[in-house]
Amino acid sequence: MARHSILRATGVVSIFGAAGPALDEVGLSAWIAQAAPGETLVYHRGFLAVDATSVISKLPAEQQRALRLVASAALRAAEQGLVHLVQARIGPDQFAYIAIARARPRQAGPSLSVRLLEAA
Template identity: 75%
Template sequence: MGHLSPITEAEVVPLHGVNGPTLDEIGLAAWIAQAEPGEALVYHRGFLAVDATSVISKLPADRQRTLQLVAAAARRAAEQNLVHLVQSRLGPDAFAYIAVARPKPGPSGAALSMRLLEAA
């Protein structure tokens, strides 16, 4: 089994920032479709379990729902072997949730499109 090198800041695609637009399911699927193996995407910064739970989250309801959908899509993509999901601790109760692109399974085209649809 090979050794994975740590992900550096330069290798992480920041699709959203603290005040930037929120990543949605379509953005995640688009990134997965074009990402090269080993490329990484931070799809959330914070504490996912808290931020996606309405009774304790400080996020607005629409951001909570988007986060729930993106997290579920990331999990489905991992189940389809399209990405690895990892976390990096940023501080107390703060994490970066990262999707790392895996090699695309089989030939691209319709087969990959179907896997992406299943993951979305």
């Protein structure tokens, strides 16, 4: 039985550079603010728990720090209901960490900019 991924290469925006994470918290927030529901963003490729841990990571210290900040910002955005966070296996010990934009809430409440500030 074949496994099918719902992710298509044309529907995923990758910000991961060859030398390491190229996205910062501001870039992630900007993407969340303008993303249409269902749009996806790969914010890291690798093994996040390993890549962000100084003792075992092969990334330079500054890239580890940037990765931890982006991952924390993504988690806060998910907790605010702005994105879904998923991961897809791309190889042995290799994953794509993906943020999927959620529909904006219709009920009265904090504006998107307020929610992004709270998530920062």
